[in-house]
Amino acid sequence: MTAVHKALTRLQRKLERAxxxxxxxxxxxxxxxxxxxxxxxxIAEDRAHNAECFGEMWHGLAMELQEAELQRDPSARxxxxxxxxxxxxxx
Numbered sequence: 001m002t003a004v005h006k007a008l009t010r011l012q013r014k015l016e017r018a019x020x021x022x023x024x025x026x027x028x029x030x031x032x033x034x035x036x037x038x039x040x041x042x043i044a045e046d047r048a049h050n051a052e053c054f055g056e057m058w059h060g061l062a063m064e065l066q067e068a069e070l071q072r073d074p075s076a077r078x079x080x081x082x083x084x085x086x087x088x089x090x091x
Contacts, residue, residue, distance in 0.1 A: 062086055 001009075062078075065086055069076040079089040 066078045069078060069088060077089040079087050081087055
């Protein structure tokens with residue numbers, strides 16, 4: 001093996017080690033990004049679940065209110081304002 005060939009072989013090994021180290025760092029960065037994305041997804045899913053539960057609760061309360069008003073006065077009509085307030089509508 002000539003000196004040039006040995007030098008080229010050493011250089012190739014050095015470049016391969018550098019490339020491997022670069023790929024390892026890149027893989028670690030991607031793993032961190034993935035963990036962060038999964039954490040954010042979990043937060044979003046939790047918020048969506050909470051919003052759904054709140055909506056179901058609000059709907060149930062609104063239906064109870066409407067039923068109570070209808071039992072008190074069968075001609076009662078319940079409306080909803082733009083602000084989301086339930087009101088009795090007078091015809």
